[in-house]
Amino acid sequence: MIINNSLDEVKKRENALSIIKDIVESKGRSSLFDLTGLSGGFIASPSELSLLETYVGPAIFEDDLQKVGKEHMGGEKVLPVNRTSSGILATILTLVSKDSNVVHYLAKLPAHPSIPRSCSLVGANYFETDVLDEFEIPENTSLVVITGSTMDHKVIDEDEFRKVIEMAHEKDIPVMVDDASGARLRTVVFNQPKACDMGADIAITSTDKLMPGPRGGLMAGRKDLIDEIKVKVSQFGLEAQPPAVLAMLNGIKNFDEKNLVDSFTRKDELFELLNEKFDNFETTPTGVMISPEGLASELNVSHNLSDHDVAFVFSFILLKDHGIITIPAVSMPGASPTIRFDLSTNDAFNLDLNDLYKKIESSFNKLQEVVINEDKCKEIVF
Incomplete structure (x- = not known):
């Protein structure tokens, strides 16, 4: 097991935030893609x-x-x-x-x-x-x-x-x-x-x-x-x-209903791309997701990780290799470990869906390589 308790969840979140900071400082904010659906913001004028x-x-x-x-x-x-x-x-x-x-x-x-x-x-x-x-x-x-x-x-x-x-x-x-x-x-x-x-x-x-x-x-x-x-x-x-x-x-x-409506239509395009390679992605109202159990069943190698751990490792590969932020990497203790790609965010509208598919596929291929090595997985998460 990699994530055993709430303290582990706090530590992995701290690592995720550190990775985000490094990406922003070395490559700029445009190299990050927050697809959590929780990206929020702070809109304020100087006055x-x-x-x-x-x-x-x-x-x-x-x-x-x-x-x-x-x-x-x-x-x-x-x-x-x-x-x-x-x-x-x-x-x-x-x-x-x-x-x-x-x-x-x-x-x-x-x-x-x-x-x-x-x-x-x-x-x-x-x-x-x-x-x-x-x-x-x-x-x-x-x-x-x-x-x-x-x-x-x-x-x-x-x-x-x-x-x-x-x-x-x-x-x-x-x-x-x-x-x-x-x-x-x-x-x-x-x-x-x-x-x-x-x-x-x-x-x-x-x-x-x-x-x-x-x-x-x-x-x-x-x-x-x-x-x-x-x-x-x-x-x-x-x-x-x-x-x-x-x-x-x-x-x-500044809430724009159009963003939600647009994401509702774009999700089908992304789902169709993913469906060519994967069996367990599902649509959400504003994107696609894959459960820890579904992700684990996609793997064709033997390993000792729990389904939740597999999701955590996948989320960190997405973040480290491609700047894609998903909830399991940055979430508070007790949050769902389901990997969700929300298309209602500003970052999502700046992503070509074919490119996003390639990033997801590349991350999954790396997951297949590292999941057999629990120590390597711990290093990735922590």
């Missing part, structure tokens, strides 16, 4: 940057964020936090009591780890399922959670979405929607309504996913609940700082 003081920044930019945030997310009020996981934690700290139940429905397991981890912190019982017939809301349930789009971009069916909300509200239980990428993916590509417009009490999105904003979280929903959650956010230092608030504001203003 705006001059206002990023501890108290002046929030005074100026948070009011504007209320307006554009509600247009983007729906709901009565929005709350910027430093990460989506922070907002999830604050919501669970606020609404969930010890020994109560939290039940979660999503299109495909597993959930983002921040949700069960937050439940564990408060001593709640946590259940998740991706089978609607198995979804139940037991007595003493304090919160129902829905994931709009999973870590691998599996989007929930709208009828199932509405059904779970209805089941929760029949028992007067609040619903929180983890809409990290779904706030844009569901609404733009799948033409679903905003989570709050379908009755969700709280929804949260990641402001760097499929939009040019910073790594951060934006919550929206019922004013009374947002106000309660804001207390916890402030108590535990989970609030977004002025620079992030400004970047969120401008990220939403």
